[in-house]
Amino acid sequence: MSALASAAIADNPWLAASVRIADVVTEFAGVATYYLQFDEPARATSYGYAPGQFNMLYVPGVGEIAISISGGLASREGLAHTVRVAGNVTQSLARLGKGDSLALRGPYGSAWPLDETRDADIVLVAGGIGLAPLRAVVEARLDGPSPRASTTLLYGARSPDVLLYDREFAGWTGRGLHLQCTVDRPHRLWVGHVGAVPLLVDRLSGIAPANCALFLCGPEVMMRYSVRSALARGVRKEQIWVSLERNMQCAVGLCGHCQLGPAFVCQDGPVFRYDKIEPYLDVEDL
Amino acid sequence: MTQHDRESSPSMHETRLLDKQDFQKLVDLLWDQGYRVLGPTVSQAAIVFGEIRAIDDLPRGWTDEQSGGEYRLKRREDDAWFGFVVGPHSPKQHFFPSRVTVVAADRDGDAWRMRDVPDDEPPVALLGVRACDLAAIAVQDRTFMHARYSDPIYRRRREQALIIAVNCTQAASTCFCTSMNTGPRCSSGFDLALTELPDCFTVEVGSPQGAALAALLPTRPADPQALRQAEIARQHAVDDISKQLDTNDLRDLLLNNLEHPRWSEVATRCLSCTNCTMVCPTCFCSSVKEVSDLDVEHVERVREWDTCFNWDFSYLNGGVVRDQIRSRYRQWLTHKLASWVDQFGVSGCVGCGRCITWCPVGIDLTEEVAAIRETPV
Ligand SMILES: Cc1cc2nc3c(=O)[nH]c(=O)nc-3n(C[C@H](O)[C@H](O)[C@H](O)COP(=O)(O)OP(=O)(O)OC[C@H]3O[C@@H](n4cnc5c(N)ncnc54)[C@H](O)[C@@H]3O)c2cc1C
């Protein structure tokens, strides 16, 4: 009987594991990074993820949301989740602090193709909170031995006060990241670019189109125009990956909410190779 | 078992006869074996699934008249027990309940713990399932049991269920199972399949469970005449079917016509009322909400049917992706008939015609497809 019961438990996709907030780092007003550790040590050692994947974070009594994994190790500092306050669940999360309990299930979805692009020059294109799922890519690229290939980050935010992870920028560039930031509304001390992210793609230099890969995450309009710029500059659609968002209730392909054409964003995405999703991404209101 | 010795007990795919006067024995036997028997019964001016304890619970002598936006019960001239087609309910109601708790969380000191909530629904015997609905069950099996993740509630209910199908002997003007290759003949997915004759049923065995059940019933070997009569009765349903859906290249036709003007045209008629998705035996979309006690110590996560016709179904970042009825109808039809094939390897439509009957303004998906086919962009 007990073996049967526990098999049933493992089967229930809705069962999330208890986690605790090991640390909270406030990025700026309305955005914080939560480091989550499993209560059960066995979970911490068995849990693995690939950059680009996401977890479902559950605040009991409030609801459950999809949040990208922004680095960290389950068995050490905890899994990093950078969350922007949007509505109900994210607001409740913002009221929680170090030591508080919630639940997590995952990882879900597709990942950035890091193996496939190991020897390529990677250009990361991010807007606002869209940098969250790319942080683990930056870490993986800068940690790994890949002397021949470069990593570039083109990052845009509304203003210099809301640049995500800016305290880590110096460390990243010190380890070889080419970083260019742009803002819509600069203040007096701003020395970076001003304007939309696609302009950075337009002005990009020193990257051979034949041997590069683009990973994009951010508002869909930003991605659309950035892709257009990249294509105009000789990059092929098969060299471009985008991370998409759709309403998600289950993350396991059962609730139907996240469909985009034939794709379930929760399973076939969130990371798509551009040529595969383009026919649907370009249709308004699909 | 005296008159039914081993030699005459039914085997797989064998067809036997069960006299109508012995039909109550089948119902009793199912209850005795612990099944809750659900079958067609008249309720609220329609034939819906309800508990069947006695043969008097069946819609004997009733039939239905269906057309776009219309459903009417009528007295039959004869006393047929299953002389109607599908109503607003389908087996989906049982296997994928419209509201059910999927998981719970309890506060334990300063930690939250999640737990399974066992589904204690007794096993059911579904009586009177039609060919299109057998096909619909197979479609939902792919979604809930054979994809990467499976739904434990669906799986348990499905694996425990016994299915006694009934072959259609007539069709409604809304039926198009022949276009979808799903009917009207029940060909697989049942434990027993019946065909109604004036005084008896032919009983076809479709599974070992069905064979075991039939062995306990006072059936007799089917004579060639009865078999021929049953064949003629089933042919009536085939001959009755008038509606057609041309499925040739249908997936590509729809996905290549996402900007067809017909989507705007149908949007002027569609009320986005959600009826079609509620009655459709394959639609599977749902949402989960929180139900907690007052001090939020115990929380249940309750799954409810949802539909792509609800305005906030595609809610995202303070906005809604499918804000217009045009995009919601397009999502429904292209999912059903096109992207379902990419996702699950079959069409999401079995041709039961329910969405046509229960659409308050009588929108007919076969006509929408035909209009797009006539003038592809
Ligand atoms: C794959 C994926 C990864 C994501 N990663 C991050 C991340 O790293 N950091 C971050 O801050 N946000 C991320 N989001 C967005 C995040 O899920 C939403 O901001 C969040 O669901 C809003 O919930 P809420 O209850 O606070 O907002 P409300 O506006 O109250 O939303 C109500 C409900 O609608 C649904 N919903 C609303 N917006 C979204 C959305 N954008 N995506 C999916 N479901 C939504 C959720 O079920 C939510 O509970 C991600 C979304 C997806 C799909």
Ligand code: SF4
């Ligand atoms: S789409 Fe309409 S005809 Fe097809 S299975 Fe669903 S309800 Fe039946």
Ligand code: SF4
């Ligand atoms: S679609 Fe076919 S099997 Fe279903 S009710 Fe109509 S005739 Fe019977």
